[in-house]
Amino acid sequence: MLAQAGAADKHIIDAAGVERGRKVYAAECVTCHGPSARGAQNGPDLVRSLVVLHDRYGSDIGPVMKKGHPLQSGAKSANLTQAQIEDLADFLHFKVTDTLRSSPLFHAQNVLTGDAKAGEAYFNGDGKCSQCHSATGDLKGVGAKYDPVDMQQKFLFPKPAFGRGGRGGGGGGKQTMVTVTPASGPAVTGVLDKIDDFNVSLRDKDGEYHAWTRSSSLKVKVDDPYKAHYELLDRISDKNMHDITAYLESLK
Numbered sequence: 001m002l003a004q005a006g007a008a009d010k011h012i013i014d015a016a017g018v019e020r021g022r023k024v025y026a027a028e029c030v031t032c033h034g035p036s037a038r039g040a041q042n043g044p045d046l047v048r049s050l051v052v053l054h055d056r057y058g059s060d061i062g063p064v065m066k067k068g069h070p071l072q073s074g075a076k077s078a079n080l081t082q083a084q085i086e087d088l089a090d091f092l093h094f095k096v097t098d099t100l101r102s103s104p105l106f107h108a109q110n111v112l113t114g115d116a117k118a119g120e121a122y123f124n125g126d127g128k129c130s131q132c133h134s135a136t137g138d139l140k141g142v143g144a145k146y147d148p149v150d151m152q153q154k155f156l157f158p159k160p161a162f163g164r165g166g167r168g169g170g171g172g173g174k175q176t177m178v179t180v181t182p183a184s185g186p187a188v189t190g191v192l193d194k195i196d197d198f199n200v201s202l203r204d205k206d207g208e209y210h211a212w213t214r215s216s217s218l219k220v221k222v223d224d225p226y227k228a229h230y231e232l233l234d235r236i237s238d239k240n241m242h243d244i245t246a247y248l249e250s251l252k
């Protein structure tokens with residue numbers, strides 16, 4: 001695919017790649033380049049970046065990473081795999097087209113340009129925030145706790161630490177639970193230790209460690225408390241984002 005893609009060709013976005021790239025982006029890039037990739041305090045706009053616009057399947061983003069670039073986890077960017085770079089390329093190209101579609105807001109920079117009333121409606125309606133939060137309960141006074149920029153980061157990516165537990169597991173926050181049901185035995189639930197395509201392990205409530213080799217007969221159900229927030233990155237529009245920030249800031 002890479003060899004055939006010329007500069008005149010359009011990057012054809014692969015939906016599964018966007019999905020995988022979104023995860024890499026949330027874990028390694030979002031704090032600096034912003035949820036919509038349009039830039040934040042510590043990183044430039046990638047939607048208007050010539051590097052991204054010229055990129056085909058990682059051709060230009062890859063070299064930026066190979067050269068050495070900061071990552072949220074503190075890992076070396078040169079160690080990102082070619083597959084991860086192609087996924088990031090899919091995600092960023094997706095963000096470019098997505099932004100063009102909502103072009104009237106393209107230049108909205110100030111996070112406090114939002115409409116708190118519309119934010120409230122989104123919070124209780126389409127945003128489904130009220131399924132887990134309440135303005136008079138857990139989020140009471142949240143506006144006094146964070147300034148607008150931190151607030152935006154908080155609701156887009158509330159997990160306290162990035163990366164995969166390398167730096168002491170993140171110092172707090174809610175843990176990801178997992179329930180494993182072997183074909184032969186009862187279900188075991190506990191705090192997720194590690195999971196990949198081949199293995200899964202957990203620590204149960206008594207602190208005991210369990211590990212399995214994954215197979216089609218082993219049922220695994222992961223319950224990540226931050227899942228709703230990861231999914232927001234795809235779903236939320238810029239307008240929703242600014243409105244929600246304005247609404248949350250009003251909760252003093």
Ligand code: HEC
Nearest residue numbers: 028029032042043044049050051052061064070071072088
């Ligand atoms: C700690 C903040 C930070 C993180 C994390 C970060 N970047 Fe950057 N990025 C920057 C800054 C600052 C620049 C501009 C200076 C430069 O080019 O190094 C930049 C520039 C870029 C550029 C070049 C833009 C241009 O037009 O020249 C690309 C592409 C890019 N970043 C992609 C990414 C990707 C993809 C990730 C995640 C894998 C990422 N960045 C993570 C801060 C960050």
Ligand code: HEC
Nearest residue numbers: 127128129131132133142154155158173174225226228244
């Ligand atoms: C399925 C449940 C769920 C949904 C839906 C959800 N959240 Fe959250 N939210 C969480 C969890 C879990 C945390 C992390 C709480 C913690 O770490 O103690 C969190 C954290 C937050 C925080 C940070 C609070 C703080 O004090 O640091 C904000 C702000 C927030 N969410 C806003 C929102 C908004 C706005 C929406 C809707 C657009 C939303 N959430 C939807 C579960 C959810």
